[in-house]
Amino acid sequence: MNFDSLLSKYEAKACIVSVEFFPDDTYGNIRVVAGNQAHCADMAALGHPFVPGSPYEACFPKNQNFEDYCFRCIRNKKPLHAYVDLYTMGLWLNMFLIPLESDTPNTGYCIYVYDVSPKADTASMTDLSGDIASNVLKACIRLRGSDDRKKTFREVTEDIREICDSEHCCILLVDDEKRSCTILGDALKKGTRLLPMTNYIEGFYDITLTWPSTLAGSTCIIIKDPHDMAKLAEQNPIWAKSLAGAMVETVVLFPLRFDNKLLGYMWAINFNAENTIKIKKTLELTTFFLASEIASYKLMNKLEIMSTIDSLTGIKNRNMMNNRIDQIVSGETPIPDAVLFIDLNGLKRVNDEQSHNAGDIMLRTAANLLQEILHDGEVFRAGGDEFMALVPKITEAELQKRIEQIHEAAKAHNIHFSIGSCHGGTDVRKSMHLADQRMYDDKNAYYEAHPEEKYR
Template sequence: MDFDTLLAHYRAKACVISVEFFPDGSYGNIRVVAGNQAHCADMEALLHHPFVPGSPYETCFPKNQNFEDHCYRCVHSGQPIHAYVDLYMMGLWLNMFLIPLESDRPNFGYCIYCYDVTPKANTTAMADLSGETASAVLKACIKLRGAEDIKKAFQDVVEDIRVICGSDHCCILLTDSEKRECSIFGESLREGAALLPMSRYIEGFYAIAETWPKTLAGSTCIIVKDERDMKKLRLQNPIFGSILDLANVKSIVLFPLRHGNETLGYMWTLNFNVDDVLKIKETLELTTFFIASEIASYKLLDKLSIMSSIDSLTGIKNRNVMNNRVDRIVAGAEPVPKAVLFADLNGLKRMNDRQGHTAGDKMLRSAAAILQGIFLEEEVYRAGGDEFVLLISNITEDELQKRVEKIRWKSNMTEDVRFSIGVCYGEPDVRRAMRLADLQMYDDKNSYYSVHPELKYR
């Protein structure tokens, strides 16, 4: 066959790929047997020497098991294949087309590989999908974008994807490299499936997940369709392979969830309909792109929520959260607390002036820890620089006094933490209760400084 003449009609980068295949369904050598002018020029620029027809494909393109599988499927099935791939290791996007050709050699198949590489995602190419895939992806995007309860929306999307894939199990797993932990963000398990929920494996699972980047080796995903693929995976990643065997997993498609240069986690589907592997890959390839973006937004909003509600120095709730709770109580949306407690640190300014703010910060953290340890069931608020507040939901007056004494006892066990405390019990007006507790706290502070005048403001 005159491949050179055939390729001369292609203006885009194009080459002819040969695939050797065997009766048992496996394949052997994959080679680039010819290339058009655009391909040869590209190879010469990359390889710094002329393109050599008949070269193993990995001398022209990065070695990739998914690419090999695409080539084999194209020549073996006689069906064209299109894929739009994020070459994240290279910071590029690949738009590729595989078109099968007739072969005049037994056990050899040929296809035209036409491709284009860009540094940024092309929305037109990304949207060039089958109607069925586009519908599935659009449905997922609408659910995620219009959701008030984002966690429930992700759960619904995971369930939809499991059904599309005809699989036993689908899961979104988030990874935290700092804490070396994994968390389940969404999971769907088919009723009657011979698999266990991910919660049975989650403890210590980060050690498994951190092996996946090496197994991916630059690929966009891991696809295991049958026992032959599973054998390859066991050789590449024996630990992961053994876990899949123990879990009774026969097939898996696993995609990393990347946003920018960060891997947020992974999404997989287990024991899927292998006859639809290309449709499943196409669906997940684009769906995970949007899922990763939504997860990144969710994590950012969650982080901003934490920053707006948590005192960064002590780790307890801040004044914003306290004020919001008081507003809800006044509006009748939350029960009036049984008691209000104000606790103010004595000698913080003196500590900052004499030993520095590092020592003062340590003193504040110790104070917060004492209060939180005694009122484990309650929220402790840092209402100001050295002032802490508790709105106590359910407590008797006797128990409240016991805990106040415990605060004093525990603080006296430390070198420098000393509290002035004011409480108000049983007042139905929460704002009046806070004023009364505040006044009592200042009376206690004046008493403290009358005994220790040397500590006052110096």
């Protein structure tokens, strides 16, 4: 066949790819045997002029998924299409593979037509078969139609497991700062011998660190047969050993990226390998939307934390304190047995004489002590050097014992608290007022005895 004559009809970038076939239904060398003018110009612009018959990685980044697509296109004699996020290059690839007849023994050919763009094209993303589009739409509707995000992520994980006809599916978030992982969704097929992800989560972050090099810029990793698993064992022995120990025979793994930032991973284990292409196309688009929802979910969690947690001490802030009081007044939350107001004495002196950093350390130490001793209650930073605590189900004798423990613990860290409390009140606002007044009485007595602490 005259490949050059055939390619001359294509105005888009196009080339002929050859695949060497082995008797065991695996493949060997993959080469680009011919290219049209647009392909050759593209190669020249990249700084390596096209040489017919070169290994494909002389033209394109080495990619196991691309190899598998070429192999399947030729072996199954069916055209294939993929729209791929080349995230390492900041580009989107639109690719078409068309099988060709071959008169060369043990070698097959296909036409590879491709184009790249810096932004995603929605028309290309939605060029899907009806069943794939239906599966993606179902996941999107779930993600957008629920107020309970955690529950929704679990449901979507089960949907993906069913789509892949797999034994296990998981959505895992990674935190590089904390070097840890969080399970967002985990679904197991009924009757499977596989174990839930909770059995492996401890120390699993170290395994996730091996995945970027295995992905090597690909949109996913697909292990569909023993041949692929053997390749993985050579490339990533740590992960391969983990898979073998978890009774994994096939796996497809997708990174979850949003705004060029890795959020986590999604995978399906022991899936139906006959549907590999369908699974890949479905999950490619599903993960695109899923990553967006996860980014939104993480942002909302961050905003919620910022609105309820004091950033310096890590305990609940004044906003959360006011919300809790409103809940108690409305009857949503029971009235606590004890209300305490606690002031950290001498903070101004530490700030003035030792630095504000030293004062911050003092505040964090104080918060930690209060959290530890009032472990069965809630401790809030009311503002500045002042804290409030609500303690349920505590006797007055136990309350006084806890106050003594606070003073003893504070003394060991060279700090001092003024504390006012109220026990057994039936109106939380009146109890707060009384505890606050007693705290100020205690504080005034302290500064009368220690004028050098510069009372404010």
